[in-house]
Amino acid sequence: MVIDLNADLGEGFGIWRLGDDTALLDLVTSANVACGFHAGDPLIIRRTCAAAVDRGVVIGAQVSYLDLAGFGRREMEIDAEELCSDILYQIAAVDGVARAMGGRVAYVKPHGALYNRVCRDAAQAEAVAAAVADYAPVSGGGTPLPVLTLPGSALRDAAARHGVPVVAECFADRAYTPAGALVSRRQPGAVLHDPDVVAERAVRMARDGVVIALDGSEVPVGARSVCVHGDTPDAVRIAAAVRKALIDAGVAVEAFA
Template sequence: MSSAPGGVGELVVDLNSDLGEGFGRWTLGDDDAMLELVTSANVACGFHAGDPSILRRVCAQAAERGVAIGAQVGYRDLAGFGRRHIDVDPAELVDEVIYQIGALDGIARVEGSRVTYVKPHGALYNDAASNPATADAVAEAIALYDRTLPLVGLAGSELVAAATRSGLTPVAEAFADRAYTPEGLLVSRRLEGAVLHDPETIAARCVRLATSGTVEAITGSTISVAAQSICVHGDTPGAVAIAEAVRVALVGAGVTIAPFATPTAA
């Protein structure tokens, strides 16, 4: 974890969540409640979820609450919620990521804010975590759009390395409610135990992440995960209760909750 201006050695962590993931009459998660708890909102950009009206509403609420807005870019996969691998040519992927960032940034600016970072979603996130070509395409798109935008990626992954190679600011991320492999990657959602659900267990895990930089892998081994931001999924059943438990536990352990990007208008 990083230190904050509040004092030398002070532990600071950002809490982020995937929001704006409904579509039309279909709703997913409680965006209003999550925006009261997190410091950064990974807002869908229309490719895996989200429509213009939903995205504008979430951006307006985030701006009102002082929550940083991030563009959550993904594969063009509404039917599969962006969780299916799509074999996209890297050059085409660059264009699609630019398109998504620009669309959300325009909506955010209308609501008096702006996109302050980028985080891939679902299958694109996982592919970029282990595939240098995919990671470089995402990083290239961000650099072309706005080199000052940080890139959020799984701690220790190819995505974080690509951000560094491209001259971007990498933000290492950990997951509150996802199981880890011994290699530090996320366990596939197809496997049992990939998603955690007990708020107390998840909260204790996050305190350990924030204070010691370690987490227990699905095999029981201990792995190092040095992260600046912790993600609590907005679509997980009981997401609000989980986010509340995580926030209370972190504050109780002396950890400061603050966004890594300044949520102000350009």
């Protein structure tokens, strides 16, 4: 049993800081680095990439809507070509900085509202997949970067059409609907904060391939990567609890990329 542990990092902006990136980089195997559209700026991207390279943590581009004020958590109606261009721009920016720091971007993960939208919206999913495919000649060997998404998402289908590899992802600290979607953050209980509860869910996701939905039903996840959010209170404690629980359960914590 092998699972990747990823977290959203570099989500400050200017003098404003969010979360303890340094501590989280000592725990995770993959870092979803904000690209400047929902959070992050050139200095933060540079420092986050450099710190990830120093620790051997794999770097991913966490692409989003252009929504600094809303932290990328507001859905947007956007032309497909414009969205494709925005995604391409973000991947290229973070990959360029990562390469300057001695690493590279090894995968792509949508953030926030875009993540949820491309799980169900074929048009926006197509735009994201097309951008990743367009970047393939730059990313190395002509092979597109893999994308992280929920099993059964529209992005998975769009990626397949573009020859983009897909890595199934699950969320240890988010509530699920019986249909396998993430519960909206507008609803109570959408985000879980108890480290023991989150750690137990992560182990079951990795070992048994299931998660318990809000109604008590079992939802299959079949994921290769499990996410813990870096912007929640006690994010470091939660990530540490998840990593320890996985290892204690005999699950190897290794990056997928």
